[in-house]
Amino acid sequence: MRSVAWRSRLFLQVLALALASCSSSETVEQQSKLAASTGKAAVLVTDAWLSDAAPSHYASAALQSFAETIADAGRRVKSASPSNPANRDRLNAAVSRLSNAARRAKSAVEAAEHAQASQARDELSAAQADLATAYRDYFAPQR
Numbered sequence: 363m364r365s366v367a368w369r370s371r372l373f374l375q376v377l378a379l380a381l382a383s384c385s386s387s388e389t390v391e392q393q394s395k396l397a398a399s400t401g402k403a404a405v406l407v408t409d410a411w412l413s414d415a416a417p418s419h420y421a422s423a424a425l426q427s428f429a430e431t432i433a434d435a436g437r438r439v440k441s442a443s444p445s446n447p448a449n450r451d452r453l454n455a456a457v458s459r460l461s462n463a464a465r466r467a468k469s470a471v472e473a474a475e476h477a478q479a480s481q482a483r484d485e486l487s488a489a490q491a492d493l494a495t496a497y498r499d500y501f502a503p504q505r
Contacts, residue, residue: 457493
């Protein structure tokens with residue numbers, strides 16, 4: 363029971379941080395970091411639901427919010443004027459993949475499909491790795 367309370371508090375802190383970070387004047391770097399941290403929160407919520415530490419309605423609502431936050435970050439990344447459009451497009455694709463994985467996790471939670479939620483959690487983790495690589499490529503010094 364203590365573990366459930368700890369996870370819930372941790373999740374609420376991560377959620378507050380992610381939602382407090384939203385602003386229309388943020389840079390591509392900030393939007394990328396927002397998407398990455400929100401993706402991590404989505405993994406935490408999915409894990410909590412899979413371990414019966416979070417109710418379905420709570421997990422579903424949180425995952426919906428996360429997917430929307432990540433998608434919004436993706437729109438802002440896409441509208442940026444980069445020096446290298448190909449790197450920006452890879453970054454945007456990684457953010458989109460992250461948002462789609464969060465939506466799949468939400469759908470799995472709503473359908474009470476543990477196997478699909480576990481798969482979506484794995485997709486979230488893979489998308490986070492793609493985002494980290496795209497982020498490094500985007501901000502790597504030009505050679």
